[in-house]
Amino acid sequence: MYTKNSMWEILEHKRVDKVLKSVPMEILQRYEKWKDVVYISGPDGLKHIKGFKDEALKGNWKGFRASRLNLQYRILYKVIEDRALVQVENVTAHDYRRKK
Numbered sequence: 001m002y003t004k005n006s007m008w009e010i011l012e013h014k015r016v017d018k019v020l021k022s023v024p025m026e027i028l029q030r031y032e033k034w035k036d037v038v039y040i041s042g043p044d045g046l047k048h049i050k051g052f053k054d055e056a057l058k059g060n061w062k063g064f065r066a067s068r069l070n071l072q073y074r075i076l077y078k079v080i081e082d083r084a085l086v087q088v089e090n091v092t093a094h095d096y097r098r099k100k
Helices: 014-018 026-042 043-048
Strands: 009-012 065-068 074-080 086-091
Touching: 009 014, 009 026, 014 086, 026 043, 026 086
Parallel strands: 009 086
Antiparallel strands: 065 074, 074 086
16 A cells, blocks of 8 residues: 555656657646656546546556646556556557557
C-alpha cells in the first residue's frame, strides 16, 4: 500500500520519445506538467485538474486511461497499481487505433 507521500514511477514506451520530438512546444510543456502531477499525486491527482479530462477507455483499449493535453492530443497510459507505476503507451493526436 502506498501513502499520499509516495512518488510514482513513470515509464514511457519507446515510441513516446519519438512522438514528442515532433509535437508543438505547448504539447510538450503540458505533457511535462502531466508527468509532474502523476509523479507527485499519482493518477488520482489528475482528477483535480479538469483540463486533463482523465478517463477510462473501452474496447481495444480497455484497462488503459486517456488524459487530454489539448483538444487534439491525448496521453494513453495504464496504471500498474501494485508497483505505484504509470506506463505511458503513447502521446497521440487523438488516434486511438491500437498500434503494436
